[in-house]
Amino acid sequence: MIYQVYPRSFCDTSGDGIGDIRGIINKLDYIVELGVDAVWVSPFFKSPMKDFGYDISDYRDVDPIFGSLSDFDELIDQAKQRNLKVMIDQVLSHTSDQHDWFVESSESRSNAKADWYVWADPKADGSAPNNWISIFGGSAWEWHAGRGQYYLHNFLKSQPDLNFHCAELRQQILQELEFWLKRGVDGFRLDAINFCYHDQSLRDNPFKPREQRTGRGFSPDNPYAAQYHHFDNTQIENLSFLESVRDLLNQYPGTVALGEINSEDSLKTLSEYTEGGKRLHMGYNFELLADEFSVDHIKTTVNSLEAVIGEGWPCWAVSNHDVTRVVTRWGNGKLNQEFAKMTLALAASLRGTLCVYQGEELGFTEAPIQRDQLKDPFGIEFWPEFKGRDGCRTPIAWDESEPNAGFSQGSAWLPVAPDHAQNNVSVQIDDPGSVLNFYKSFLSWRSEQTTLIKGDICFIDAPDNLLVIKRSHDQQTTIACFNLSDQPIIWQPQKLDQELVLGTYKFGEKTSLENNIVQFAPYGFAYFA
Missing domain, CATH: 2.60.40.1180 (Golgi alpha-mannosidase II)
Incomplete structure (x- = not known):
């Protein structure tokens, strides 16, 4: 079982209102006592933070707001002493526009890194090369006057897409992964891993009828949902790249790769990406991160995956840093401890690995965020129809008697939700019937149930x-x-x-x-x- 830590909101030891690596170190015993096998740490790399770390400007350094490389090395050492594996997020499909690679690539069409990003000439009328749309709104193409071309960005315009059709770039990416393997990480969660490759012919995506704009975590009103994304992601060439990633991991026994997959047919893609023990070790999708909650939806999702996955291995999550917390999303927005316990047990009873997002073990609801408190660019773009992801990213409440419920001595980057503060860790530890204590006892029991682990x-x-x-x-x-x-x-x-x-x-x-x-x-x- 994997426990996801979102560092900005886990524990702040510096007093700047932003969680840090030393905060994770200080709470390792808490994580271990939950009964998990591994911790996945969301991005902590150097970044301008326009997408809160998913816009990396240096793959090999820790952003100062989170600490230093020596702090990270201590995290690895302390985790190993507790027999806890550490997985880190790797964002391979794109970088920040402040990354040295992009700065060089954008200088000319003939420099050493000219082909490291996806560049294309405009159409004859000066418009974008095709109809591809960014997940964050608008065209997926941004004009760069210096280079006289458009560059592709499937996410923010400050997140240019890398060109995986370039062999030199692929080799460099493998070196970035190995940098962290040499530092002792036990694996990677690969963000948006099906977005690495694009169609080299730049064909337009076809139109999608409104009645088919379901699932995948996108509202039917989001323009992104109005296309079949056949050409801007999930290309066949990605399979070969994933095999090279697996070859690298095989050189470091015991390490694993978990891929985030969000494609037109995520279950089919998950099967392909975990096929035959030669690509990813496991993958997860957004089928159980969607709004629909019913017996039929769960059965259909699992049966559809089982029909195609063969020897592949899924990872199930019902909450993460990108979606409304499950107690709110599936539980009618009400704080309900019994519902929180049931959803954990349900997810832990499916075939595959379970990934729990920080705060789930406390039964946290989605935090209310006002428009003037928004930090998430996704929410700022689509407010009020979509209020963004800040509500699931607010700080963990450790002790209501402390400032910011024990998260930070400074002004927290997002407010601690009032009901989170009331149901904080210290209160739940002392309550035998709390969600937290249920998590501990249930996961201990599950660890001895061979049928639930292998069946x-x-x-x-x-x-x-x-x-x-x-x-x-x-x-x-x-x-x-x-x-x-x-x-x-x-x-x-x-x-x-x-x-x-x-x-x-x-x-x-x-x-x-x-x-x-x-x-x-x-x-x-x-x-x-």
């Missing part, structure tokens, strides 16, 4: 709003049942000869089994083995 997966028919998962391994079976509704559910299976081994509580009442009839409390769940 095959299928679904059993059940009443509406009841998701029933069957996991099997070496003639052992576990049946996991989840009430996705806020109403009690009674279920009488045709045959139930397994013992109830774990249940959840609601108002002091345990999910019960009597005369082969199971009664689930609202958001209740149970395991039979």
